[in-house]
Amino acid sequence: MNGLIRQLSDIVNNYGLPQDFVVQASFYVLAGLACAFAFGVVAMRNIFHCAVSLALCLFCVAGVYLFLNAEFLAIAQVIIYVGAIVTLFLFAIMLTANIKDRSIRQANRQVLVSACVTAAILSFFIYIITGNAWKTPAPGAAVLAGPGLDDIGRALMSAYALPFEFISLILLAALVGAIVIGKVKK
Amino acid sequence: MIPQSHFLILGAVLFATGLYGALTRRTAIGILMSIELILNAANINLITFNKFLGGPDSLGQVFALFVMAIAAASAVIGLVLVIAVYRNMKTIFTENMNIMKW
Numbered sequence: 001m002n003g004l005i006r007q008l009s010d011i012v013n014n015y016g017l018p019q020d021f022v023v024q025a026s027f028y029v030l031a032g033l034a035c036a037f038a039f040g041v042v043a044m045r046n047i048f049h050c051a052v053s054l055a056l057c058l059f060c061v062a063g064v065y066l067f068l069n070a071e072f073l074a075i076a077q078v079i080i081y082v083g084a085i086v087t088l089f090l091f092a093i094m095l096t097a098n099i100k101d102r103s104i105r106q107a108n109r110q111v112l113v114s115a116c117v118t119a120a121i122l123s124f125f126i127y128i129i130t131g132n133a134w135k136t137p138a139p140g141a142a143v144l145a146g147p148g149l150d151d152i153g154r155a156l157m158s159a160y161a162l163p164f165e166f167i168s169l170i171l172l173a174a175l176v177g178a179i180v181i182g183k184v185k186k
Numbered sequence: 187m188i189p190q191s192h193f194l195i196l197g198a199v200l201f202a203t204g205l206y207g208a209l210t211r212r213t214a215i216g217i218l219m220s221i222e223l224i225l226n227a228a229n230i231n232l233i234t235f236n237k238f239l240g241g242p243d244s245l246g247q248v249f250a251l252f253v254m255a256i257a258a259a260s261a262v263i264g265l266v267l268v269i270a271v272y273r274n275m276k277t278i279f280t281e282n283m284n285i286m287k288w
Contacts, residue, residue, distance in 0.1 A: 020187070027188050031196045038200050038223055042207030047216060054219050061226050064196065067188060068233045070247055073254075077229075080254050085222065085261045092215055092265040096272040107210045108281070114209035122202035129194045134238065147236075147244035152251070155244045167255045174259035178266040184273075 027067050034060035045106050048093055055086040072149045193234040201227035212279045214271070218264045225257045 037057035044050050058081040065074035147155075156164050200223055207220030229250045236246025271283055 024188055027192075031192070034196065035199050035203070038203040041219055041223060042203055042210070042216075047213060050216060050219060054222065057223070058226065061200070061230065064193070064230065065233060068193065068230075068237045070233045070237075070250070073229075073233060073247055073250055076251065076254060080258055081222070081226075085258055088261060088265055089215065089219060092268055095269055096215070096278050106212055106216065108212050111210050114206055118202045118206040118209070121205065122198060125198035125202070126195055129191050129198065132191075134190045147240075147247055151244045152247055155248050156251075160245075160248050163252060167252050170259050171255055174262050178262045181263075181270050182266040 023067070027064070030060050030063040033057075034064065047106065048090070051086060051089045051093055054089065055082050058082050058086065069147070072152060190234060190238045193230060197227040197230040197234065200224075200230065212281065214264070214268045214278065214280050214283075217280065218261060218268075221264075222257060222261065225253055229253050 034057050037053045037060060040053035041050050041057060044053060058077060062074040062077040062082070065071075065077060204220040204223030204227065207223065208217050211217045211220060232246045232250045232253065234246075236244070236250075240246055268278070272278055275283065275285070277283065
């Protein structure tokens with residue numbers, strides 16, 4: 001249990017509600033909202049609404065990260081995904097698709113087959129997940145603390161410096177490539 | 187205390203939803219949005235295993251950050267390709283983008 005969630009539940013605790021109940025209930029509400037918005041991303045007809053639904057889904061996933069001792073990643077998720085990527089999607093939609101036309105069929109003819117395949121894969125995953133006895137950490141406070149922001153920064157600069165540089169190279173190549181591909185040729 | 191399996195099930199549901207979207211969407215932008223959902227499911231799994239198995243080690247969170255960077259790069263390249271294709275062929279549907287098909 002991390003700092004932000006604990007503080008939040010302390011505030012709630014002053015109003016007489018049990019702490020664990022509030023933490024669990026907020027997790028399940030966030031997870032349910034994330035699944036509902038994710039379903040909206042793949043099922044809605046207007047693709048502009050899909051992008052807005054994607055933003056809300058990613059926001060809920062950022063909330064879920066708070067329950068996993070990952071405050072920095074939650075903030076990074078909001079900044080990178082909701083702030084940058086979804087904005088990019090909205091721009092691309094406005095530059096290409098005719099969003100007012102609601103009569104466009106958004107799904108192809110393989111809907112039934114895809115639904116069956118996806119349901120099979122999902123049920124297989126859930127069967128594996130629920131059937132496995134996952135190793136749980138010993139009930140010690142030190143194990144549950146999780147890495148802090150300083151641990152992540154130190155790991156990025158020491159142990160994982162090579163993948164970090166490689167990622168920056170990929171990002172640079174993506175930036176240059178995007179400019180080259182998107183340039184209007186005269 | 188929320189059990190580990192519930193986080194993993196959330197990741198699996200997000201992955202399945204993204205897979206369904208990537209299989210059924212007709213527009214390239216819709217497929218890209220579904221792929222973002224799949225990458226988010228991978229991130230949830232990475233951070234979950236980092237919390238429940240890693241303890242103070244930060245490997246899972248570091249690689250979740252890398253996944254975010256890859257997702258940003260792929261979204262940029264995918265969207266700029268969509269815009270370039272739209273500019274040249276005036277279509278947003280993937281079944282019409284078949285000039286490279288023999």
